[in-house]
Amino acid sequence: MQSPVLVEARRLGKTYPKVFHRxxxxxxxxxxxxxxxxxxSTSVLRDVDLEVRAGQSLGLIGENGAGKSTLLKLIVGVLTPSSGEVHVHGRVGALLELGAGFHPEYTGRDNIALSAALYGLNADEARAKLPEIIDFADIGAYIDEPVKHYSSGMVVRLGFAIVAALRPDLLITDEVLAVGDESFQxxxxxWMEDYLDGGGTLILVSHSMYHVQKLCRQACWIKQGAVAASGDVFEVTQAYLAYQERKSAAQPVRQDSPSHAQxxxxxxxxxxxxxxxVPLVIDQGCRVGARVHVHSRDGREPVISFGVARADGTSVYGVSTEMEKQRPLRxxxxxxxxxxEFPELALLPGSYLLRAxxxxxxxxxxxNTLVRSITIRGESREFGLIRLKHSWPAANSETNVAP
Amino acid sequence: MPALRLALHFIHRELRNRYLGSFSGGLWALFQPLIQLAVYSFVFVYVFKAKVPGANAPGYIPFLVMGLWPWNAFAEGLARATTAIQDNAALIGKVALPREVLVFSAVAANFLLQGIGFCAIVIAMRVFGVPVDLFALPLALLGFVQLFVLALGFAFLFAAVQVFVRDLSSALPQLLMLWMFSSPVFFARDALPERYRGWLDWNPFTYYTEFFRAALLGAGSFSLSSTLMALGVAVIVFTLGYAIFRRLNPYFEDFL
Structure with a gap:
């Protein structure tokens, strides 16, 4: 038996009116x-079909301005569709942008009461939830200060604490986790993992593929207002990353123009x-060989250094001919x-840069420096950048355990 | 039921918002019309030597009270409700809530304040020996309810239009001023030249001043037909205003 449908969108579209003149x-x-x-009007979203069943977790990914937030707002009911329809069943907890509906002049406590009323709780229920919310938000004495004195991290803490306490059937969050500090994230x-284990349903918008892959089983890639791909989270995120790579390859990476005087x-x-x-696309664990030709003005022998970095520039590994006592061939x-040559490249799936x-x-x-991008394909669910050699000396392998 | 709970919350919030950070707090709500009354009484009684026509006239101040408090309830509620949607744009953009609640709460909060003030001043007048019929007070409060329906109708209309045409809230104080002086708040219908008296019937607020004066002061009279007429007007304005609000409601977010 399939679980009930919580969100159902059919040919959903949204246009904003063009208002330029008075x-x-x-x-x-x-x-x-x-x-x-x-x-x-300008169309920001068109013909989006979406179905989220109870217990599913969906990650919405896409570039800025692709229409992800608009889609969320349509699902939450803050916006009205211009075409198509969307139906939502069950109690929805939504964290849209920062400070979802907080009044800056009011204290945290008062804002909790307002949020509770907005979610349809009566005064007794709200009072019962209060200690739990304050405990989860963990912002100390600030709970009795006006929200305008909060840091953005504290606002997110309070907002998330309220939603967490409400235990919604469907949780919708929009890139808010990024604001909290490490420990709160x-x-x-x-909390979201527990919530999902407990049968909760999640729709998450995030630019962090790490969060999306960690929390979601399905993903939907919104591109220029339409669904570009949807389905299994790994397939969709990798398609998205590959697209990102192609796009950045189209705008040439800043490379020092070789000067013959050098x-x-x-x-x-x-x-x-x-x-x-063009980006090199290979499967996880495959061989990569990188070969360079160097011009030497005076015929002297150069030192060549190779480095691998994550697409955002974080260095993963670097080595030079000089370190390992190698000499270039003339x-x-x-x-x-x-x-x-990297015979079995240990990088986990994702996008990387190889620099020489x-x-x-x-x-x-x-x-000078030359840069090429590498996209590693794979369905690994490990975290991080590279696979470290490991074994499990004290564990039962699931493949050996009788079902 | 959740909508009602939400409305109570917003009424509370509206009342607190108005006096949050002010020194006198809620007392100002009761004092402000009193100061208004003092100023108008001085100008009209001592400068213009205004008199209420009729044999058993109750004196100008009680006469003014019956017009001023209902007008304040009506006009201030309208002024606040007009920007209710615009002022809560941040909330509307992030939380799904029935927007009617925002308009309703703005009007209701003001009627609550003015209603309490009205009861207080009517009782105070009785204490000071003005022949006010206290038994008619519950009836007068019913009049407030009817006025509330009328105000709510205009409030829905104005709040919705304000989202699209922002000039409304700037023009509203002048409009309301004009409306006040074309209503028999400061004068009785009889003070007008004969041929203009009928024009007052086109003003939906006229009925209420005359109703409160007749019910509480025994000045003038109100008929069942005029009551039914006013009730009909209130219901029609409410229905129309609410229908327009509902029609424009889906597009608010696009224009806020």
Whole structure:
């Protein structure tokens, strides 16, 4: 038996009116009242079909302005669809943007009361939940201060604490976790995992693929107002990351233009034999070879350094010919070449950059850098950047345990 | 039921908002119309030597009280409700709530305040020897309820239009001023030249001043037909205002 449908959207669309001139508002009012011809409008979301069943967890991903927040607002009921329809069943707890509906002049305690009333709790129920909320928010004496004195992290803490205490059938959050500090983020993620284990349903908008992959089983990629892909979280997030890579490859990565006056410069960088500047897409654990040609003005031997970084620039690993006492091969009078091979690249699925740097003979001065992106495919659910060698000396393997 | 609970919460909030951070707190709500009454009484009684026509006239101050408090309830409630949706844009954008509650609460909070003030001053007048019929007070409060329905109708209309055309809230004080002086708040219908008296019937507020004066002071009279007429007008205005509000409601977020 399938679990009941909590959210059902059919050909959902949303357009915003174009209001530029003062007169446009009056004209819009007149047309809305008389039911005249439609107003000029910009479409932000179109033909979105969505179904979320009880117990599912859906991650909404996409670029800024793709329409993710608009979709959430339509589901929550803050916005009215321009076309299509959306039905929501069950109690919805929503955390849209920062400070969901808090009044800045009121204390945290008063705002809890207001939120409780907005969620339809009566005074007794609200009083009963109060200690739990204050405890979860963990903002100390600030609970009796006006919310305008809160830091943005405290606002999120309070907002999340309220939603957590309400135990909604469906929890909808919009990139708010990013504001809390590390320990609170962990607390929230732990709470959400418990909530999901307990049969809760989640719709999460996040730019953190880590959070999406950790918390969600399904994902939906919204691109320019339409669903670009939806389904299993790993397939969708990887398709999205690959798209991101293609996009950043289209706008050439800042690379130092080789100046022939320089002592050394990298002529090209080939990944697995391919010098074209497109992302290399390989499966997890495959071989990667990176080969460069270096021009040496005076014929001296260069030092070449290779580095792997996450797409956001975080360094993963770096090594140079000089460190490991390797010397580039001389191809001609002014050209050297060197290749490094990673036989089983231990990177976890995701997007990475491979960089090559040309240094002088002493390995001190840095000349130019070439960058290529690598996308690792895979369905691994491990966290982090690389797979560390490991074994389980004291554990039962599930594959060996009789079901 | 949850909507009602929410409305109570917002009424409470509205009352607190008005006096939050003010030194006198809620007392100001009761004093402000009294000061207004003192100023108007001085101007009209001592400067203009206004008199209420008729043999058993109750004196100008009680006469003014019967017009001023209902007007304040009506006009201030309207002024506050007009911006109710716009002022709560942040809330509306983040939380799904029945927006009617915001307009309702703004009007209701003001009627509550003015209603209490009205009862207090009517009882105070009786204590000071003005021949007010205290037994008619419950009847007068029914009149307030009817006025509330009328105010709510206009409030829904204005709050919805304000979202689209922001000029309304700027124009409203002037509009209300004009409306006050074209209602028999400061004068009785009889003070007008004969041929203009009938025009007052086109003003939906006229009935209420005359109703309160007749019910509590015994000045003038009100008929069943005029009561039914006023009730009909209140219900029609409410229905129309609410219908327009409901029609525009889905588009508020787009224009806020």
């Amino acid at each position: 007169r446009d508002r009056l004209r819009a009012l007149y047309r809305l009242l008389t039911g005249g011809p439609g107003i000029d 962990k607390k929230c993620v732990r 002592e050394f410069y990298l002529i090209d960088l080939a990944l697995n034999g391919d010098t074209a500047d 191809v001609s009078e002014n050209v050297y070449t060197v290749e490094i 740097h040309a240094l002088d003979t002493e390995g001190v001065r840095l000349f």
